[in-house]
Amino acid sequence: MQLQPDTHGLWAATAPSSPETSTLSEAVETDVAIVGAGFTGMSAALHLSEAGIAVSVVEANEVGFGGSGRNAGLVNPGFWLPLPDMIKALGQDAAERMIDELGHAPTVVFDLIEKHDIQCEAVRAGNLHMAHSANGYRELVGRCEEWARRGAPVEMLDRSTAAEKTGTKIYHGAMLDRRAGTIQPLAYVRGLASAALKSGAKLFTQSPATAISHDGERWTVKTPGGEVRANRLLVATGGYGEGAEQARHSTVPYFYFQCATKPLSHNILPEILPDKNGTWDTHPVLKSFRLDAEGRLICGSIGRFDGGGNLHKSWASRKMRGMFPQVPEESWSEAWFGRIAMTNDHLPRLKEIGPEGFAIYGYNGRGIGPGTVFGRAVANYFKSGDRAALPFPLTSDAHESFVGIRGGVIEMGARAFHTIDGWL
Numbered sequence: 164m165q166l167q168p169d170t171h172g173l174w175a176a177t178a179p180s181s182p183e184t185s186t187l188s189e190a191v192e193t194d195v196a197i198v199g200a201g202f203t204g205m206s207a208a209l210h211l212s213e214a215g216i217a218v219s220v221v222e223a224n225e226v227g228f229g230g231s232g233r234n235a236g237l238v239n240p241g242f243w244l245p246l247p248d249m250i251k252a253l254g255q256d257a258a259e260r261m262i263d264e265l266g267h268a269p270t271v272v273f274d275l276i277e278k279h280d281i282q283c284e285a286v287r288a289g290n291l292h293m294a295h296s297a298n299g300y301r302e303l304v305g306r307c308e309e310w311a312r313r314g315a316p317v318e319m320l321d322r323s324t325a326a327e328k329t330g331t332k333i334y335h336g337a338m339l340d341r342r343a344g345t346i347q348p349l350a351y352v353r354g355l356a357s358a359a360l361k362s363g364a365k366l367f368t369q370s371p372a373t374a375i376s377h378d379g380e381r382w383t384v385k386t387p388g389g390e391v392r393a394n395r396l397l398v399a400t401g402g403y404g405e406g407a408e409q410a411r412h413s414t415v416p417y418f419y420f421q422c423a424t425k426p427l428s429h430n431i432l433p434e435i436l437p438d439k440n441g442t443w444d445t446h447p448v449l450k451s452f453r454l455d456a457e458g459r460l461i462c463g464s465i466g467r468f469d470g471g472g473n474l475h476k477s478w479a480s481r482k483m484r485g486m487f488p489q490v491p492e493e494s495w496s497e498a499w500f501g502r503i504a505m506t507n508d509h510l511p512r513l514k515e516i517g518p519e520g521f522a523i524y525g526y527n528g529r530g531i532g533p534g535t536v537f538g539r540a541v542a543n544y545f546k547s548g549d550r551a552a553l554p555f556p557l558t559s560d561a562h563e564s565f566v567g568i569r570g571g572v573i574e575m576g577a578r579a580f581h582t583i584d585g586w587l
């Protein structure tokens with residue numbers, strides 16, 4: 164499939180074009196085969212090809228078709244999960260390693276952008292985690308203390324400072340994290356793909372892996388037009404797996420939509436996010452808002468458009484009017500949504516699917532930094548053969564329970580909330 168306005172919206176409209184690719188129509192021999200051209204697959208391909216390792220990527224649709232081309236573009240450190248919960252789930256050593264690596268993930272992303280001159284509207288002004296209530300503020304104080312203890316440049320902002328930094332008075336305060344920033348996500352993943360191609364990687368689009376097998380010596384990844392034979396394999400299909408069984412992962416479907424205005428006028432722009440921070444909040448039905456490089460206001464929240472689109476879009480209009488009365492009343496010029504791959508414990512999955520074959524997914528809505536860092540880590544493992552290079556311990560039981568029911572409950576909750584919220 165190609166990128167569509169209702170799934171890739173503003174990002175497809177404003178990203179530099181994708182590098183030229185072709186469909187796989189022959190048998191290709193390579194060292195590493197990668198399935199999926201999102202942040203994870205393209206970061207792995209870039210780091211492998213830069214090390215002189217032959218790598219071929221097959222992508223079922225287009226570069227950035229999955230979460231990587233649809234997301235909110237907030238480059239945040241860490242995961243959603245508070246740090247003490249990560250330690251409880253992973254154990255002290257594995258958790259501290261992941262916390263350290265993901266704490267530096269924005270630096271890895273912004274360094275790659277600089278190194279490869281990726282034109283993706285990168286702004287590293289810090290992001291704001293907004294407190295929607297007094298409890299939300301207390302939760303953020305806890306998060307802030309945990310990161311500050313590890314030397315991270317984080318600070319709590321009181322109510323009036325948070326209002327100055329955003330242009331809205333609805334929040335109780337915020338945590339500013341100076342490591343973070345924003346990007347145009349589709350432009351970033353296309354930039355990674357261009358850089359990987361320049362380093363010698365091969366990339367085949369419109370080439371779904373329909374069967375993946377290992378014959379005791381090598382992997383074969385079959386597509387409708389050809390096949391890739393490889394010594395090593397990385398499956399990086401996130402929440403968008405299709406085709407071959409190994410590419411389809413069980414995750415809780417959690418949909419998130421975004422709407423963007425036309426570029427705001429120069430009279431009102433200085434009052435809204437004057438420092439160009441990205442934001443998201445502590446509300447259980449969370450929302451995010453940020454600007455793009457042209458001064459469009461982009462607002463997002465939980466929900467899908469196939470079935471509930473008008474309800475979610477009306478809420479977004481009402482809510483933004485309440486938060487930013489200075490923004491002229493107008494319908495959204497772009498609106499799109501995507502599927503986040505959630506897991507039971509909100510931690511990612513690393514599965515060994517055969518000899519020198521791995522699948523990595525389940526970033527729970529925090530995939531720009533993790534996808535980039537984990538793709539690089541798997542590439543480092545393939546380069547060195549050292550298991551310690553893998554980003555975190557293999558997931559032994561990767562089965563998620565009641566995914567359909569849980570996904571349905573999340574969507575119904577978001578619809579109920581978006582029906583009643585924002586009228587005052």
Ligand SMILES: Cc1cc2nc3c(=O)[nH]c(=O)nc-3n(C[C@H](O)[C@H](O)[C@H](O)COP(=O)(O)OP(=O)(O)OC[C@H]3O[C@@H](n4cnc5c(N)ncnc54)[C@H](O)[C@@H]3O)c2cc1C
Binds near residue numbers: 401500532
């Ligand atoms: C709406 C939304 C908002 C988000 N906001 C943020 C955010 O602000 N910050 C953040 O850090 N993260 C965010 N995320 C999460 C982030 O986008 C994802 O975690 C990340 O994109 C996952 O990257 P990936 O490369 O692992 O998978 P994906 O980007 O999903 O890529 C998987 C690719 O695999 C391909 N594929 C599937 N099956 C096959 C097959 N059989 N053969 C070949 N190819 C196949 C798909 O077509 C797809 O292109 C958001 C996600 C969504 C959906």
